[in-house]
Amino acid sequence: MVWLTGGGLVLATLMIAGLLLLVVFNGTLTFWPKKLTQITTHAGMKYLGEVSRSEAYQHDGKPAHRQLLRTANFDLFGDHFKWISRHDVARIDYPAEAWTVERQEWGLFVGFLKEVRIDGQPVSQTFAELHGPARQRFHQLKSMEKNEIGEVNRAIEELRLDLRRIELKRGKESPEYIRAVAETTKRETELQAEYAKLGAEVTRLRAEDARYTVVLAEVNGQTKEQKISEIVRAYPANHLNLLQQIGVYASRWWEFLTDEPREANTEGGVLPAIFGTVMMTLIMSLAVAPFGVVAALYLREYAKQGPLLSAVRIAVNNLAGVPSIVFGVFGLGFFCYVVGGGIDQMFFPEKLPTPTYGTGGIIWASLTLALLTVPVVIVATEEALAAVPGSMREGSYACGASKWQTIRRIVLPRAMPGVMTGLILAMARGAGEVAPLMITGVVKLAPELPVDGHAPFLHLSRSFMHLGFHIYDVGFQSPNSEAGKPMVYTTTLLLIGLIALLNLSAIYIRNRLKKRYVGAQF
Amino acid sequence: MKTLTTLLAGLALASQLTPAHAGAVQVDPAIPAYTATSGVSGNLKSIGSDTMNNLMTLWGEGFCKSYPNVKLEVEGKGSATAPAALVAGTAQFGPMSRPMKDTELDAFEKKFGYKPAAVRTSFDALAVYVHKDNPLKSLTMQQVDAIFSKTRRGGYAKDIKTWGDLGLEGEWADKPISLYGRNSASGTYGYFKEHALFKGDYKDEVKEQPGSSSVVQGVASDKFAMGYSGIGYKTADVRAVPLANKAGETAYEADMDNVYSGDYPLARFLLLYVNKKTGEKLDPLRGEFLSFVLSKEGQEVVIKDGYLPVPNSIIQEEKRKLGLK
Numbered sequence: 001m002v003w004l005t006g007g008g009l010v011l012a013t014l015m016i017a018g019l020l021l022l023v024v025f026n027g028t029l030t031f032w033p034k035k036l037t038q039i040t041t042h043a044g045m046k047y048l049g050e051v052s053r054s055e056a057y058q059h060d061g062k063p064a065h066r067q068l069l070r071t072a073n074f075d076l077f078g079d080h081f082k083w084i085s086r087h088d089v090a091r092i093d094y095p096a097e098a099w100t101v102e103r104q105e106w107g108l109f110v111g112f113l114k115e116v117r118i119d120g121q122p123v124s125q126t127f128a129e130l131h132g133p134a135r136q137r138f139h140q141l142k143s144m145e146k147n148e149i150g151e152v153n154r155a156i157e158e159l160r161l162d163l164r165r166i167e168l169k170r171g172k173e174s175p176e177y178i179r180a181v182a183e184t185t186k187r188e189t190e191l192q193a194e195y196a197k198l199g200a201e202v203t204r205l206r207a208e209d210a211r212y213t214v215v216l217a218e219v220n221g222q223t224k225e226q227k228i229s230e231i232v233r234a235y236p237a238n239h240l241n242l243l244q245q246i247g248v249y250a251s252r253w254w255e256f257l258t259d260e261p262r263e264a265n266t267e268g269g270v271l272p273a274i275f276g277t278v279m280m281t282l283i284m285s286l287a288v289a290p291f292g293v294v295a296a297l298y299l300r301e302y303a304k305q306g307p308l309l310s311a312v313r314i315a316v317n318n319l320a321g322v323p324s325i326v327f328g329v330f331g332l333g334f335f336c337y338v339v340g341g342g343i344d345q346m347f348f349p350e351k352l353p354t355p356t357y358g359t360g361g362i363i364w365a366s367l368t369l370a371l372l373t374v375p376v377v378i379v380a381t382e383e384a385l386a387a388v389p390g391s392m393r394e395g396s397y398a399c400g401a402s403k404w405q406t407i408r409r410i411v412l413p414r415a416m417p418g419v420m421t422g423l424i425l426a427m428a429r430g431a432g433e434v435a436p437l438m439i440t441g442v443v444k445l446a447p448e449l450p451v452d453g454h455a456p457f458l459h460l461s462r463s464f465m466h467l468g469f470h471i472y473d474v475g476f477q478s479p480n481s482e483a484g485k486p487m488v489y490t491t492t493l494l495l496i497g498l499i500a501l502l503n504l505s506a507i508y509i510r511n512r513l514k515k516r517y518v519g520a521q522f
Numbered sequence: 523m524k525t526l527t528t529l530l531a532g533l534a535l536a537s538q539l540t541p542a543h544a545g546a547v548q549v550d551p552a553i554p555a556y557t558a559t560s561g562v563s564g565n566l567k568s569i570g571s572d573t574m575n576n577l578m579t580l581w582g583e584g585f586c587k588s589y590p591n592v593k594l595e596v597e598g599k600g601s602a603t604a605p606a607a608l609v610a611g612t613a614q615f616g617p618m619s620r621p622m623k624d625t626e627l628d629a630f631e632k633k634f635g636y637k638p639a640a641v642r643t644s645f646d647a648l649a650v651y652v653h654k655d656n657p658l659k660s661l662t663m664q665q666v667d668a669i670f671s672k673t674r675r676g677g678y679a680k681d682i683k684t685w686g687d688l689g690l691e692g693e694w695a696d697k698p699i700s701l702y703g704r705n706s707a708s709g710t711y712g713y714f715k716e717h718a719l720f721k722g723d724y725k726d727e728v729k730e731q732p733g734s735s736s737v738v739q740g741v742a743s744d745k746f747a748m749g750y751s752g753i754g755y756k757t758a759d760v761r762a763v764p765l766a767n768k769a770g771e772t773a774y775e776a777d778m779d780n781v782y783s784g785d786y787p788l789a790r791f792l793l794l795y796v797n798k799k800t801g802e803k804l805d806p807l808r809g810e811f812l813s814f815v816l817s818k819e820g821q822e823v824v825i826k827d828g829y830l831p832v833p834n835s836i837i838q839e840e841k842r843k844l845g846l847k
Contacts, residue, residue, distance in 0.1 A: 057655060068758060074826075078547055081758035083654065106826065145590035153563055262583070264576045264827075444596065445579055476733030479576060479828045482757045484735070 020496070027493030030486040031252035033245050036098040036110055036237040038219060039069065039084055040091040047071055047084060048098060048110050048219035050237075052482070059087060070483070072108035073218050080107065081482050100237045101216060104230040105263065107483070111218040113234075117225070119211050127234065130212055134229040137209050144202055152195045154454065159184050159191075164350040256490065265444065265470065266478050270491060274498065275449055276362065276442075276464035281431045281502060283366035283460075284373065288430075289423055291370065292377025299378070300385040301407055320375035328436030331368030336360055336440060340461075356461050360441030362450045363460035368440050369433060373426035380425065384418020385411060420510035424503050431499045434468035442469045467495040547778050549821040552834035556817035558588040564807045566594045569613035570604030571709050573646065573734070573752060574792055578617055580823045585814045592807070601709040608797055609633050614808055616795035619646065619709040630797075639798040641840050643815050645830040647753040647776040648714060648788040649762035651741045657690060660764040660773030663787055666718050669699060669748065673722035685746065694746075702740040702749030703728040710734060714750050717788060754828025778830050792829065803845055813846050 034050040041047070049069040056065055066085040074080055101109040115122045116130060163177075163184050170176045212228045232255070235248055259269030303309050340357035348356040357363075388411050396406040434442075443463045450462045471491050478484040568578050575598030582594035597603075597613075604616030605626035621640065622630075630638050650666060652658055661669075665688065667676030674681065682688060686695035703724065704711040715721065731737045737749040742759030753776050756762060764773035765787050774780040774787075781789040794815065798804055804812070814820045821831035 078825075079758065083758050149590050156563065264579045264583075444575065444598075472732075476731075476736045477572075477575065478735055479754045480757075481735040481739055481755065482759070 023489055023492050023496065026486065026489035030490045031249050031256070033100065033235060033237055033240060033248040035094060036100060037069065038093040038095050038098065039067075039089055040093075041084070041088040042090045043088070046219045047082060048095070049082070050100070050110070052081065059085060068482075070108070070110075072110045075106045076218060076222055076224065080480050094238045096239050097236065098219075098238055099216075099234055101226075101234040102232040102267075103226065104232060107263070107267065107480070109216055109218075109224070109226070110237075111216050114215040114217045114223060116228075117213045117215065120213075127214055127228070130214075130228050131231065131234070134209070134212050134227075134231075137205060138229040141202060141205050141209070144198065144205070149195065149198050149202070152191050152198065156188060156191050159187055161350050168349055257494075261445070264478075265473055266480060266484055266487070270465075270467065270470060270494065272446060272449060273465040273467045273470045273491075274494070275451075276446070277431060277467045277495070277498060278502070279450060280362055280366050280369070280437075280464065280466065281427055283363065284369045284430050285423060285427055287367055287370035288373050288377055288426055289419075292374050292422070292426075293381050293419055295374070296378045296381035296385060297407065297412075300382050301403070301411070316375050316378050320379075323435075324372055324433055325435045327368055327372045328439045331364055331371070331436060331440040332360070335364040335367055340364060360439070360443075360463050361461040362441055362464045365437050365441035365464070368436050369430040372433065372436065373430050376426045376429060377419070377422045380422025381415065381419045384415035384422070387418065388414045417510050417514045420506060420513065424506040424510070427502055427506065428499055431502060432468060432495070434466065434472060437466055438469060438472075442466045444469075444473055467491055467498065471495070547825050547830060549818055549825065549831050550834045550837075553816075553818045553821055553831075553837050556588070556814050556819045559806070559810065562589045562806050562810050563592060566592065566615065566807065566811060567597070567613045568594065568615040568617055569597045569599075569607035570615070570617040570795075571601040571619045571792075572598040573601075573619040573709055574598065574617040577644070577792065577824065577827045577829065578615070580827055581811075581815055581820060584819055584823050585811055588814070589810070592811075594811075601712075604795060605630060608638055608795055611797075614796065615811075618793045618795060619790065620713055621791075621793065622795065634797065634799070636799050638795045639844060641794040641796065641812060641815070641844065642791045642832060642836055643794050644792045644821070644824040644832055645781050646790050646792050647781050647786055647830065648710065648718075648750060648790065649753045649756065649776045650718075650765065650788075651738060651749050651751060651756070651760040652763055653741060653745045653747060654759055654761050655745060656761065657694070658685075658688060658763055660766060661688075662766045662769045662771075662773075663718060664769065666765070667720055667722065670701060670703070670714075670724060670728060670750075671719040671722040672725045673719070675720035675722040697746045700744050700747040701725065701728040702737045702744075702747055703730055704734065704737060704751070705730040705732060708734075710750070710752065713790060714788075718750070752829070756828070781830055782833065798844065809844070809846055812844055813841075816840055816846070 036048055037051050038046060038048045047069055049071040052068045052070045054065060054067040056063060058064065064085060064087060066083050069082050069084055070080065071077070071082050072080060095112075097112055099111065099113050101111075103109060113127055116125055116127050117123065118125075163180055166174075166177050166180045209229050210227060213225050214228050214231070215223050215225050217223045233248070233251065235244070240248065256269045257274070258271055260271060261273075262268040299309065299313065336357075336359055340355070340359065340361070343357040344355055392410055392414070393406055396410045401409070441463045443465065446463050446465050448459075448462060450459050450464055451457060452459070471488055474484045474491065475481075475488045566582075568582075575596060578594070578596045578598070582596060585594065586592055598617075601618040601620055604613075604618045605622055607613040608616045609630055616638070622638070627637055650661060664676040664678040665682060668674050668678035668680070668682040669688075672681075680687075682699070684696055684698050686697075688699075703714070715724065729740065731740060731749075734751040734755045737751040738755045738757055738760055741747040741749045742757060753762065762776045764775045766773035767787050772785075774785045776786055776788075780786040794812070796804070796808060796812070803809070816837045821837075824831045
């Protein structure tokens, strides 16, 4: 029996460790800068790229070997990758001056930096000197478009909605409405003028930006002129020392964690997805904790034990086994359409037919997940309540405390660590769940975060991005699946790390609670 | 399919104009670049095809570069959701990977009194993929039908189960063909059923995948596999098999020339439906978005997503139809 149980444990541990190792190994290696290999074939063709993997195969019945080269330069050749057989290789070099260039659009470019140009004329400054200021201009442009121009647009939209509100309330012929129209028109002209001014500034910056370019040449000599500001990162791949390699590695991780995605999610960062995942898990915990604890308290402390209660308990336990997509459909039907639609009718009639709450959003997704995880909390809380010794309750009653006083002062504090354990399990389950989210508010690309600097600061009706859905999207929907695969591992690693972090902080809080009550016992 | 073929026959000339660049697809140089105007702002929503999900997102990203105050929300749950959204007015654009059915057109006409405008934005060539080491030379449409379908409406004499049935020798001869396909919610599933299976039924052995990309990944990791997916999802691990309309005819590669000339049997237009009354002008927001899609930049986005751009003749025709400059 010892061998059977021990063997079971070992098997389970090995499987989990193996899976974790696979994810960690593949996930951490993704961003390490790879060397650029130049392969010349017997036919005289040259290929330059990162070796992504190699495999054995049968060539005319004989065992042979081939390598998958990430040749990039999609805009020039229409491929990202190429298989090259060892049979065809005449020469392998690692050219010292080969560069890997990561671009804002079109993915990687591998090749050589031919010359740096200003106004189309070659200049003596190096790429490195011009790249920093060019990126600064790029970010300045981005923030102008997003913040200042965005501000004007928000104001215009607000005006339009105010007018519509008055129209709905007073009617089109009312004097208030006519006055409001005049007011709005005047204000709108001012805003338009402001917009034109900002627009002119943006155009000026853009023109300035377009002056700085770099000419890139691929290995067979074809060239491409690229704006310097549109290059995210560039490095001489075969010429890096360890410190520089670590620098590129760190800067890629930084970009991954703090930037927004680009190129339909296949490149750039996942900040909105991290934000969405954490926020959704927190809202879910806030909803599920009181709800689950109150339900368990009633079941254990107040309700009369009997067949009805057993039936309720069985129902709660069965709820944990319902497929999550069923919860998703329920969430869509009940929360989004019924509750959300009602809120829209009552509070946001001016925006209709565009729904505000009557469609998928972070609040509905969180509530759906709260429903999904509530059985876990109820069961764990009940166990914890049952574990509080009866003698303590009796002692409390003997001192003249009422039932509620006993629960609040004696039972709940002692059950708290158990409740927290339930909550941790619920969070772990909720943060990794994707299926119900896909229909209750997660989208491929959300232009805005659910929290920003505009009143009411917290926009619970907004749809959001989620790491789990991001993995699905990059893994199954991305056109360049070969390049997407490492991103899937990295995102998975990040999701696991994030859940571990959430759990660790919950465990930390639980331990502090435990200490507090153990210390306060006598 | 016939209408597409006849349309394409007229484009054979255009294909000769395209530069013979090795590998890379190029936008027809005659297509004018996009010029931004002022005073365009607002929210756009697109509901429809999941094949065009990435395409709409990329067009949105490109369009917002000229107009940072425009927000485009993209929802892609399948072509069938587009007509309903256009009728209800919840979306301004309905991307579809197949033309609207008569019932869908009627529902629209009943509400508005006119038919929606269909904009031909790009081509997709549906490809039949095999593993890169597979020696298979070509397939006829009847063979494709016999491989994927249990009803064999195409008229092929017997069921094709193994690679040996397709004439491969050696280790391939007795290996069964492992089939990969899309799930039934997808427009690609429907299109392939209609045009490659001659409206027959799929075999039960077809492994249904949640995305076009996972079909390709399945074929890439399984040496004896075959699957169908859009040409945009091709990787270095798989090969698209040339297809012939009938036995004895030439088989054509799924490339730009053969799609333009109408020779490739599984080419389709990717369409963008809009609510436009005949003779009336489009509002600036939608008009500018369509101008962008039908510009040099918009067509470059098509290439970036792996699909095939349309030639200038179609662009001009579409612009005339929409009343755009």
